Amino acid sequence: MANLESEQHSSEMEEMKKKSKKRARDEAKKLEQPAVDDAESEEIRATSDEELKKKKKKKKKSKKVKLEEQDNGEEEITAISDEEPKKDEKAKLEEQDNGEQEEEKETSGSGIMTNETFESLGLSDHTYKSIKEMKFSRMTQIQAKAIPPLMMGKDVLGAARTGSGKTLAFLIPAVELLYHVRFSPRNGTGVIVICPTRELAIQSYGVAKELLKYHSQTVGKVIGGENRKKEAEILVKGVNLLVATPGRLLDHLENTNGFVFKRLKFLVMDEADRILEQNFEEDMKKIIKLLPKTRQTALFSATQTSKVEDLARVSLSLPVYIDVDEGRKEVTNEGLEQGYCVVPCAKRLIFLLTFLKRFHTKKKIMVFFSTCKSTKFHAELFRYIKIGCLEIRRGIDQSKRTATFFEFIKAETGVLLCTNVAARGLDIPHVDWIVQYDPPDDPTEYIHRVGRTARGEGAKGKALLVLTPDELQFIQYLKAAKIPVEQHEFEEGKLLNVQAFLEKMMSENTALGLSAKEAYKTYISGYDSHSMKDVFNAHRLDLKDVAASFGFTSVPNVALKIDREGGRGYRSKREDAYRRPRGGRSGFRGGGRDGGRSYMMY
Ligand SMILES: Nc1ncnc2c1ncn2[C@@H]1O[C@H](COP(=O)(O)OP(=O)(O)OP(=O)(O)O)[C@@H](O)[C@H]1O
Numbered sequence: 001m002a003n004l005e006s007e008q009h010s011s012e013m014e015e016m017k018k019k020s021k022k023r024a025r026d027e028a029k030k031l032e033q034p035a036v037d038d039a040e041s042e043e044i045r046a047t048s049d050e051e052l053k054k055k056k057k058k059k060k061k062s063k064k065v066k067l068e069e070q071d072n073g074e075e076e077i078t079a080i081s082d083e084e085p086k087k088d089e090k091a092k093l094e095e096q097d098n099g100e101q102e103e104e105k106e107t108s109g110s111g112i113m114t115n116e117t118f119e120s121l122g123l124s125d126h127t128y129k130s131i132k133e134m135k136f137s138r139m140t141q142i143q144a145k146a147i148p149p150l151m152m153g154k155d156v157l158g159a160a161r162t163g164s165g166k167t168l169a170f171l172i173p174a175v176e177l178l179y180h181v182r183f184s185p186r187n188g189t190g191v192i193v194i195c196p197t198r199e200l201a202i203q204s205y206g207v208a209k210e211l212l213k214y215h216s217q218t219v220g221k222v223i224g225g226e227n228r229k230k231e232a233e234i235l236v237k238g239v240n241l242l243v244a245t246p247g248r249l250l251d252h253l254e255n256t257n258g259f260v261f262k263r264l265k266f267l268v269m270d271e272a273d274r275i276l277e278q279n280f281e282e283d284m285k286k287i288i289k290l291l292p293k294t295r296q297t298a299l300f301s302a303t304q305t306s307k308v309e310d311l312a313r314v315s316l317s318l319p320v321y322i323d324v325d326e327g328r329k330e331v332t333n334e335g336l337e338q339g340y341c342v343v344p345c346a347k348r349l350i351f352l353l354t355f356l357k358r359f360h361t362k363k364k365i366m367v368f369f370s371t372c373k374s375t376k377f378h379a380e381l382f383r384y385i386k387i388g389c390l391e392i393r394r395g396i397d398q399s400k401r402t403a404t405f406f407e408f409i410k411a412e413t414g415v416l417l418c419t420n421v422a423a424r425g426l427d428i429p430h431v432d433w434i435v436q437y438d439p440p441d442d443p444t445e446y447i448h449r450v451g452r453t454a455r456g457e458g459a460k461g462k463a464l465l466v467l468t469p470d471e472l473q474f475i476q477y478l479k480a481a482k483i484p485v486e487q488h489e490f491e492e493g494k495l496l497n498v499q500a501f502l503e504k505m506m507s508e509n510t511a512l513g514l515s516a517k518e519a520y521k522t523y524i525s526g527y528d529s530h531s532m533k534d535v536f537n538a539h540r541l542d543l544k545d546v547a548a549s550f551g552f553t554s555v556p557n558v559a560l561k562i563d564r565e566g567g568r569g570y571r572s573k574r575e576d577a578y579r580r581p582r583g584g585r586s587g588f589r590g591g592g593r594d595g596g597r598s599y600m601m602y
Helices: 002-030 038-045 049-063 089-097 125-133 141-151 166-180 198-211 228-237 246-255 278-290 306-315 345-359 372-384 398-410 443-450 474-480 499-508 510-528 543-548
Strands: 113-117 138-140 156-159 191-194 219-222 241-244 266-270 296-301 320-323 336-342 364-368 390-392 414-418 433-436 461-467 486-488
Touching: 113 141, 125 166, 125 198, 138 141, 141 156, 141 166, 141 296, 141 320, 156 166, 156 306, 166 191, 166 198, 166 241, 166 266, 166 296, 191 198, 191 246, 198 219, 198 241, 198 398, 219 228, 219 246, 228 246, 241 246, 246 278, 296 306, 345 364, 345 372, 345 433, 345 461, 345 499, 345 543, 372 390, 372 414, 372 510, 390 398, 398 414, 433 443, 443 461, 443 474, 461 474, 499 510, 510 543
Parallel strands: 156 296, 156 320, 191 241, 191 266, 219 241, 266 296, 336 461, 336 486, 364 414, 364 433, 390 414, 433 461
Antiparallel strands: 113 138
16 A cells, blocks of 8 residues: 555656646746846845855854753742743754654654655755755655645645645745746746735745745845835846735736736735735735736645635636645644633733743743734833833834844744734744733634744644633634643732732823823724624723723723624624634635635636
8 A cells, every 4th residue: 555655656746747847848938038147137136145144144043952941949920831842843853854863753643744855856956955955854744745736837725734834835836937937037027925914924035035045036025114116126127036915016016117927927825814804805806906817826824714715716726725734633733732821801911921020031932912002012011120022013113023023033032022913924933932912813813823833843832822701712712623722720829919010100101101091992992893702892891900901090081982882793803703713624615704705806
């Protein structure tokens, strides 16, 4: 049986190689030959030796394994276990890949690695050399399943858990395609990768740049918040592989004269379910209308919604459906220890403060908030009381956001306060804790947030969800979505006794008080727009308790706009909401709340 399978596999691989070469020959014929001089293409490639050296240095640093001191000196504050997450799992994995350890891991239902090698794909020498330099030799499951059909030119709808290597699964075929059809800058853009957030686009662009390091093809990014004019100049020179966020991409497609995209061969939507949500939908409709229709398309995400399926049905041609984790008992990663703590609303702030005070110099922690203003206020407050922290949210200048992103990537320990802009796709090494201080909008969002830790084979991490007693029902939704969460005891006696101190500070510090008011206001309106009204109902909030959680002694005098219906009607912030976290139901079939709608516009 094993032999039969492997024979079948090698004949499939042979066929794939043949087809991919034939496709490349056909495509290359269609393209005009390179007519741009080397100096010009060098300039656009932006992969100078200088940058490469810097990157290698950075990579080495991030791989460095720090042995943290055992934390015996301090008194336990909460019942949350303080066992060391192993920071060296990824390094270990890479060592194995190098052949430094003899034992090869078997492909298993739960592991993400396979025994299939990148070498077996018959990639171009240039691409293979880059992959070797990344120290990867074996493919993850999504890579082994998605790369061959993509290299044959097929459309793919791919789902695999967070941190399982989806980025290379679409970027390797993209790079190979550009190479085989001999794209040059004057041919314009041959591949577009759309990402929902700026940081994710920057990260994917970085991986694409590494893969294209030995190729002559050019790579670039266009993202909101960056210098539009500079981007336009680079686009006009010819960017073969373009990574973009939707709004800025649409802007260039519509307004940048000389941006050549009529030869687009391959469109990728990373985090496709997010890209097809309400706030991107209009842009996406227009983008798809403007792009050439004859092209290959791939949609990837760790979670799928009916919208992605609808798009796949109407827009992909005979797509290959890949669901690596179908049938798994849990949708989150094995190395992830997930807990929740039921904290009375009025104690929320001191709970968080106690947690951060204890861990902020020893662990790498991401804390999720529901609104920008709340993130901003907590960052100001924590810095004021000497708990150092970084923040990523909308409303911060993009260059600062990018700098913060890279600072946190490099950090061994520290705290990042963020909104959902950091929930998806970000590959930040060695995050120990994901704290969801404000609850996610639905289980799907929960999965992406906790997916920022325990990434890759064997990696470990912890996640803590803070819920008030009124929100406890959310746990049932998580369990129904195959997310295993354990309750941690809330021990009030172990909280820092600082509520009165905070309230005094807030009344004396006008700037902080104002920021707290804004945060309080947006917290409540954000709560009111929550999609799961049966669990998160703004009308059940005790405003005095909420005020205490922002450091107020009494309810601040601010105008609140909340839904007068009292949450009886179901008002969705998100189209697909919580019903379809991937894994909660198998495969890609069936409709969610919008299951009956058709997305012919794509
Ligand atoms: N074949 C491989 N062997 C070992 N490590 C790999 C391999 N492929 C990718 N990785 C590493 O695994 C990590 C996660 O990869 P990636 O960011 O592509 O995950 P993802 O599936 O896109 O996650 P998310 O759903 O959160 O976006 C990265 O650090 C990447 O470098």
